[in-house]
Amino acid sequence: MRVLGIDPGLATTGYAVLELSDGRWPRMLEAGVIRTPADTPLPQRLRMLYEDTRRLLREYKPDALAIEELFFAQNRTTAMAVAQARGVVLLAAHKIATRSYTPLQIKQRIAGYGRAKKPQIQKMMKQLLKLKEIPKPDDAADALAVALCYLLEARSALKR
DSSP states (O other): OEEEEEEOOSSEEEEEEEEOOTTOOOEEEEEEEEEOOTTSOHHHHHHHHHHHHHHHHHHHOOSEEEEEOOOOSSOHHHHHHHHHHHHHHHHHTTTSEEEEEOHHHHHHHHHSOTTOOHHHHHHHHHHHTTOSSOOSSHHHHHHHHHHHHHHHHHHHHHHO
16 A cells, blocks of 8 residues: 655645555655745746645555645635635545544644654654654655654554
């Protein structure tokens, strides 16, 4: 099973591709970010994000998309931009299974504690995936956590 994890954002969207084969532990195939220039009009930025997401889907052929849910309490403008970016990613992946996770769900699944801090999650990611270093920037590491959350959930469902 292969999953594309997404940490959505308009300026920077993190992505990660994990693969689980033969019941083994997941391995990272790729992690990185999609950036859109701030001085580019919104429709073009959304198109760039859509096209790059489609490219990832064609290249890695994931079975599923795992995407972080919005969780904003303060900045409405940022929340709107992230919601638009998230919608474009979901549209691009409309033909595959999709699962959304809140930051709390991700932290609980990865660290076993819903109030874990970002450095704790990143350290767990490094250990769990046997990585030499934590992917940079943070958006890529966050996407990796979302993807791993999906695979851990799928793996535990298979064991039942």
